Amino acid sequence: MKIRIINSKDMKKAISMADTIEILEKAFKEFSCGNAMVPLRSRIEGEKGTTLLMPAFLKESNSLGIKLVSVYENNRKYNLPTVNGLVIVLDTETGIPLAMIEGASLTALRTGALGGLAAKWLSNKNAKTATLFGAGIQGFSQLEALFAVRSIEQVNIMDRSDRSAQRIAAIVKSFKNSPEVKTDIPVNEAVASSDIIITATNSYKPVFDGNYIQPGTHITGVGSFTPDMEELDAKTMEISKIIVDSKDACLAEAGEIIANKAEIHAEIGEIIAGRKKGRENKEEVTFFKTVGIAIQDAATGTAILTQAEKKNIGQVIDFD
Numbered sequence: 001m002k003i004r005i006i007n008s009k010d011m012k013k014a015i016s017m018a019d020t021i022e023i024l025e026k027a028f029k030e031f032s033c034g035n036a037m038v039p040l041r042s043r044i045e046g047e048k049g050t051t052l053l054m055p056a057f058l059k060e061s062n063s064l065g066i067k068l069v070s071v072y073e074n075n076r077k078y079n080l081p082t083v084n085g086l087v088i089v090l091d092t093e094t095g096i097p098l099a100m101i102e103g104a105s106l107t108a109l110r111t112g113a114l115g116g117l118a119a120k121w122l123s124n125k126n127a128k129t130a131t132l133f134g135a136g137i138q139g140f141s142q143l144e145a146l147f148a149v150r151s152i153e154q155v156n157i158m159d160r161s162d163r164s165a166q167r168i169a170a171i172v173k174s175f176k177n178s179p180e181v182k183t184d185i186p187v188n189e190a191v192a193s194s195d196i197i198i199t200a201t202n203s204y205k206p207v208f209d210g211n212y213i214q215p216g217t218h219i220t221g222v223g224s225f226t227p228d229m230e231e232l233d234a235k236t237m238e239i240s241k242i243i244v245d246s247k248d249a250c251l252a253e254a255g256e257i258i259a260n261k262a263e264i265h266a267e268i269g270e271i272i273a274g275r276k277k278g279r280e281n282k283e284e285v286t287f288f289k290t291v292g293i294a295i296q297d298a299a300t301g302t303a304i305l306t307q308a309e310k311k312n313i314g315q316v317i318d319f320d
Contacts, residue, residue: 069104
């Protein structure tokens with residue numbers, strides 16, 4: 001048995017953010033049309049963090065994969081990533097593992113791409129100003145994906161660590177045709193001036209006051225992933241049309257939706273497939289909530305493997 005080992009540097013050579021957005025567009029349409037098998041993820045709560053096991057199979061895409069991911073907040077004390085993981089891509093004919101892909105980078109890529117996909121379908125096309133809460137790897141990935149689908153002219157970056165905010169700001173400023181970047185704007189002012197708001201934190205409490213949201217705003221929430229985590233407040237839930245990655249997953253894990261008994265309008269795949277309407281006018285406030293589902297990893301992992309094989313990227317290990 002031979003397995004291709006693909007690290008984060010190899011992954012960047014194999015696939016782009018724009019490619020990943022396109023891949024997920026097809027995958028979520030397939031998911032919401034009933035052509036995927038995605039069991040709710042298994043969860044192990046340890047003393048120091050959470051470990052998740054996430055399998056998925058997409059029938060039309062012929063993608064089969066399993067992700068093992070851990071979220072350990074205390075890792076910051078040791079200068080280690082908070083999120084670590086591994087994605088295994090399997091042969092759909094034989095079940096033989098074909099690749100092992102570094103999971104934290106793949107998670108950031110596919111979650112960022114999903115945020116970009118949501119912005120593509122739900123935000124106003126003339127959106128110019130964005131505010132990001134959470135200046136970590138995932139926050140940066142969200143911005144990267146947003147820039148791929150919208151012409152953003154100003155970005156406000158909010159984080160409890162000024163150093164983290166400044167680090168992401170410096171990277172964004174280095175981009176060609178980069179937007180104006182602010183890290184010291186008051187939170188309420190940033191929210192009130194934003195066309196798009198992204199929350200990518202591990203906060204258990206709302207990170208801004210929903211009363212400052214303006215008509216036409218699109219919000220993407222990617223940080224909270226347990227019933228007791230709420231990045232957004234009741235006011236935001238009240239005024240928003242709510243779209244999710246998976247109804248079952250969000251009803252089980254999305255704290256904002258569970259705590260406020262919020263009504264889910266549609267899955268993003270239903271909107272892509274034309275089964276439900278997305279944004280219906282320029283004044284609507286839309287909220288896309290994702291807790292992450294395994295089709296993202298299976299579809300993206302399979303695409304990465306395909307390109308890695310074509311470009312001879314990664315290291316092949318013979319287990320025989």
